[in-house]
Amino acid sequence: MIVSTCHDSVNALSGLACGDGHAAPAPFDRAEWYALLAETGLVPLVAMAQDGDAHAALALTETHGRIAPLRNWYSFTWRQLAPPGERGDRLLAEIARQLKTRGHRVTLAPVPEEDGSASRLARAFRAAGWRVEVTLCDINHVLHLRGRSFAEYWADRPGRMRTTLKRKAKKVETRILESFDPQLWAAYEDIYAESWKPEEDFPAMLRSFAQAEGAAGRLRFGMAWHQGEPVAAQCWTVEGGTAFIHKLAHRESHRQLSAGTTLTAALFEHVIDRDRVGTIDFGTGDQPYKADWMEEIRPRYRIDCLAMGRARAWIDLARLAGRRLSEPDVPELAPAPLAG
Numbered sequence: 001m002i003v004s005t006c007h008d009s010v011n012a013l014s015g016l017a018c019g020d021g022h023a024a025p026a027p028f029d030r031a032e033w034y035a036l037l038a039e040t041g042l043v044p045l046v047a048m049a050q051d052g053d054a055h056a057a058l059a060l061t062e063t064h065g066r067i068a069p070l071r072n073w074y075s076f077t078w079r080q081l082a083p084p085g086e087r088g089d090r091l092l093a094e095i096a097r098q099l100k101t102r103g104h105r106v107t108l109a110p111v112p113e114e115d116g117s118a119s120r121l122a123r124a125f126r127a128a129g130w131r132v133e134v135t136l137c138d139i140n141h142v143l144h145l146r147g148r149s150f151a152e153y154w155a156d157r158p159g160r161m162r163t164t165l166k167r168k169a170k171k172v173e174t175r176i177l178e179s180f181d182p183q184l185w186a187a188y189e190d191i192y193a194e195s196w197k198p199e200e201d202f203p204a205m206l207r208s209f210a211q212a213e214g215a216a217g218r219l220r221f222g223m224a225w226h227q228g229e230p231v232a233a234q235c236w237t238v239e240g241g242t243a244f245i246h247k248l249a250h251r252e253s254h255r256q257l258s259a260g261t262t263l264t265a266a267l268f269e270h271v272i273d274r275d276r277v278g279t280i281d282f283g284t285g286d287q288p289y290k291a292d293w294m295e296e297i298r299p300r301y302r303i304d305c306l307a308m309g310r311a312r313a314w315i316d317l318a319r320l321a322g323r324r325l326s327e328p329d330v331p332e333l334a335p336a337p338l339a340g
Helices: 031-039 085-099 117-127 150-154 159-171 182-193 203-215 252-257 259-274 288-293 311-326
Strands: 003-007 044-051 054-063 066-069 105-112 131-144 173-177 219-226 229-239 242-250 279-284 296-306
Touching: 003 085, 031 203, 044 085, 054 085, 085 117, 105 117, 105 131, 105 311, 117 131, 117 296, 131 288, 131 311, 150 259, 159 259, 173 259, 182 203, 182 219, 182 229, 182 242, 203 219, 203 229, 203 242, 219 259, 229 252, 229 259, 242 252, 242 259, 252 259, 259 279, 279 288, 296 311
Parallel strands: 066 105, 242 279
Antiparallel strands: 003 044, 044 054, 054 066, 105 296, 131 279, 131 296, 173 219, 219 229, 229 242
């Protein structure tokens, strides 16, 4: 018999966020990540279902009947925490049914599809009687090395990038750390404040994340200096054969140095030749510079679910229709057949 529950604490995810013993595919699927999010002021709604020794959960938050993922802009993806297969699908459908008692709308994004998550979640909510619409909401630039060394990868980069590195690399000194250094992190925050990037909402969360990743040996923190002054910094992590590029910044006052290019190349070489990763993930967003370093694009989907038995759902349905009319055409993800 399936038992479903809801919790207002991320403590409920302890020991579960890797999916019943399966390795977490990304930092954003761990209970520790959700704990950091809760510390920023987000109020958790952890919806869970259990059938014997099998557990599934969705880490969410709810405001005025609208349910959304427990995430912020530091999260590359959001997905279900559930074992694979038909048993996990039944648990997810039960979670979707219980959420009808908590709200009239569930919007899940950005959900990946390369592992089947978007199809799986859409299928679960349809099975529970929700009206479901799945649309493209973002993209993810990614590099699959397929056994290449850094030299082999670099030989395929645009000629202007290779020329820039050859001309500018000697103007800066780079260093890559695998542990957290509070002084260098302070220098990173100073660089970020002078960069082209917008002010961050929760820099303390990223700092706590970097500290924890450093303690676990997963941090790859790079910094570049020019004549003793820190001019560029980047925060990466490595796990499960994938390098994740979380943050990068350089001082606009030293833009002519191309220190960011030199530092990025050094980190690519480090994770490819030393860590032997198979994949490098540049997160979401379609910034042009990402295409120079990456080779493939993966879609990220928004799953809008409406409980049509509630009046407020009809209001939101009208808003969704208006959004479709105002946005350019985007492909809809064909739902996979309902398991079982």
